[in-house]
């Protein structure tokens with residue numbers, strides 16, 4: 001196995017966009033068009049289930065109860081495998097705020113939680129709710145929904161042949177990453193402020209900058225706690241492998257203007273991370289930046 005392959009076997013591709021919306025709605029019955037190199041490409045049963053789950057999102061109307069996704073025993077096993085890998089990683093590398101939220105949500109180690117169960121708990125804390133999408137969302141749509149306390153959430157789980165790797169955000173990244181952080185009042189507030197800032201943003205160039213700030217904070221942010229570097233970014237918090245390697249990244253002091261101009265590649269471990277001196281510094285700095293955007 002070359003080093004590139006070993007990295008990909010333990011990575012969550014956390015991009016909020018997995019395709020072109022116009023292409024996606026050409027035929028709603030075949031909405032899942034996996035690339036030939038997707039781990040589930042050759043598994044007809046997996047693709048059928050992905051289509052079935054995508055239909056839930058296509059038919060969903062905001063405010064309706066979210067139907068349960070039909071996960072198989074094998075897929076619950078994928079969750080269990082990831083959970084076992086993440087537990088010690090969270091213990092060692094997750095920030096205190098995240099660990100508190102994780103305790104509050106109290107997930108079962110061997111069963112994928114359904115979105116409606118997660119919503120009951122998260123909404124009671126921060127007012128945020130997860131709503132299902134098939135996975136094909138434009139960045140502006142994804143970010144603007146945050147303003148209204150809505151997180152557009154994929155419901156399928158990665159293929160069982162690669163439990164620690166997914167080439168697109170899946171329900172594990174969405175729930176263990178975003179769902180948990182949205183149970184933090186301060187992180188939920190920052191997500192809302194991102195949405196409001198995006199709504200005030202007209203140009204594609206400025207939207208790109210805001211998306212990068214989102215990437216380097218909400219998705220891949222780190223901060224210092226008692227002198228140690230800890231993760232608050234959802235892309236890190238949903239990948240045991242990337243959390244273990246995050247100290248190898250080039251750590252730069254949190255500078256949001258610099259983050260707005262820093263390009264990134266979502267397909268690999270992040271070589272550059274922006275590190276705040278404390279949770280408060282991150283929260284206040286990002287809050288003020290977004291309010292004055």
Ligand SMILES: [Fe+2]
Nearest residue numbers: 014169219234
């Ligand atoms: Fe994400």
